[in-house]
Amino acid sequence: MTLPLPPASLRMNSATQRDDDIYLCSAENLLRAINHVIALGSFARDRPAKLDLQDMAILDFGCGTCRLLHGLDAADELPKSYVGIDVQELQITWAREIIAPLGNYQFQRIDAQNDRYNPLGGASSYGQIADEHLGADLVIARSVLTHMKPKEARETLRELRRAVNDSGQVYLTVNVSQNGPRWADLRKQEPSAGKLLKTEFRKAVFERMLDRCGFEVAAYVASIENQCVYLLSPK
Numbered sequence: 001m002t003l004p005l006p007p008a009s010l011r012m013n014s015a016t017q018r019d020d021d022i023y024l025c026s027a028e029n030l031l032r033a034i035n036h037v038i039a040l041g042s043f044a045r046d047r048p049a050k051l052d053l054q055d056m057a058i059l060d061f062g063c064g065t066c067r068l069l070h071g072l073d074a075a076d077e078l079p080k081s082y083v084g085i086d087v088q089e090l091q092i093t094w095a096r097e098i099i100a101p102l103g104n105y106q107f108q109r110i111d112a113q114n115d116r117y118n119p120l121g122g123a124s125s126y127g128q129i130a131d132e133h134l135g136a137d138l139v140i141a142r143s144v145l146t147h148m149k150p151k152e153a154r155e156t157l158r159e160l161r162r163a164v165n166d167s168g169q170v171y172l173t174v175n176v177s178q179n180g181p182r183w184a185d186l187r188k189q190e191p192s193a194g195k196l197l198k199t200e201f202r203k204a205v206f207e208r209m210l211d212r213c214g215f216e217v218a219a220y221v222a223s224i225e226n227q228c229v230y231l232l233s234p235k
Contacts, residue, residue: 003073004098006065010091027071030142033224034068034171041169041218041231057081059129059136059163061156062144063107065091066099078103083133087112087121108133112156114147126155127162135165141172146227147197150183150209157213166234169218173227175200211235 008018017023053072056079060068063084072078081104086092092109099105110128113121139160145153153174160170175186175198182205186198201209207217210232219231 002078003066003070003102005070006091006094010065010094012064023067024070024074027067028074029071029225030068031071031075031077033229034140037171037219037221037224037229037231038169040221041233053077053079053138055080056137057083057135059083059085059133059139061085061129061139061141061160061163063091063095064088066095068140068142069099069105080104082106083108083136085110085129085133087114106133113152124152124155126159129159129163134163136163137165137168139164139168139170141170142225143173143227145172145174146199148199149197150201153201153206154209154213157209157215160232161214161234164234168234170215170232171229172232173225173229174206176203176206176228177201178203 005020005023011017011023013026017026054077058068058079058081060066060082063069063086066084069078069082069084072082084092084095084105084107086107087110089109092107095105095107100107108130110125111121112125112128141156141160145156148156160172164170177200180200180202182202184200186200210217210230214235215232216235217230218233219229221229
């Protein structure tokens with residue numbers, strides 16, 4: 001381990017992650033999930049089953065406390081370069097001060113609206129990623145579109161397409177169902193969700209959105225960490 005862990009007060013997802021061992025286990029599980037889905041996409045497309053993340057430029061959209069980077073560190077697979085993007089000022093400030101000096105790691109705060117994390121932010125993330133951060137080999141957007149309305153989701157997908165290079169891939173999670181409404185706010189079913197929007201798309205509607213935003217589906221998994229997972233390739 002080379003990277004300091006974030007202060008417990010900055011950690012998200014659940015209060016249990018304030019425990020260092022639980023946080024690290026979660027980080028390692030996230031990396032395993034990403035590798036699993038990349039392997040599925042590779043098998044389907046007759047590509048090498050194992051991609052060397054250490055040779056990649058990775059962009060983590062919605063990086064939070066850099067949980068993915070901590071998972072890569074624990075696995076001794078730190079990437080060639082890492083860019084963390086988030087709307088949360090405290091997390092990005094911490095990462096810039098503590099993590100950025102330790103390697104080829106850069107961080108950018110964008111001003112996109114989020115009911116819990118950035119309630120006064122702008123309506124769209126499109127065009128906000130700095131030009132020097134574009135062209136990533138692998139873009140991660142875990143638990144980002146799960147909290148978005150359709151217009152926000154479309155604009156975010158367009159931004160992810162800007163971020164990834166033409167031969168790269170995007171790993172994202174979202175809630176989809178086969179026969180539900182085109183879009184639903186799941187907070188009505190889960191009052192404990194609080195301010196954070198929790199959403200679900202009809203699968204066919206979401207995949208049409210992917211197509212219109214310049215992606216094709218390389219792999220799909222119905223549930224990892226309680227969310228649906230897509231691996232996308234640019235068209």
